[in-house]
Amino acid sequence: MLQTQNLNQKELARRWGISHRTLERWRYAGKGPAYLKLGGRVLYRLADIAEFEESQLQRAVRISEAVARTGQSPRQLTVDPTRAPCPTVPLRRSLRAC
Template sequence: MNQKELARRWGISHRTLERWRYCDQGPAFLKLGGRVLYRLADIEAFEQTQLQRALKIVEAVERIGHAPRRLTADPTRAARVC
């Protein structure tokens, strides 16, 4: 799957995938002849890790008995690349 197809699958910008690759985040990828490709097994493995992270957060919130506070936007975050 190429980055535009994966971006469509997840409903994100293909530029987000480019940034993730630059920052060593996101699913494993292949670079063949200048083309960036993602294997379905790597995509599904990454999705599973994200699901597990989300489930752990939900469990932690349930243990403490209330929803976490809503955080305001961090103005310095926009300046960070990774």
């Protein structure tokens, strides 16, 4: 009999390089991949993980295609980060242009 492989939240967090608390927040907010709750355990099926990853990839592809359709280039930095900050600007606002 073929078993479905599952990951718990800590395993999935390690896979994606995020905190397991982020996955908890996503569940509370109704975001993130579909999950199973069996007793007190939360499990993510590999098929649901792959589907969520694909949906996130497609969102990025759709955004880049939409930008290409408008004919505009992506936003550029307006401040040169190598330039010294203005002496009259407080330190916390040093990245703003003079």
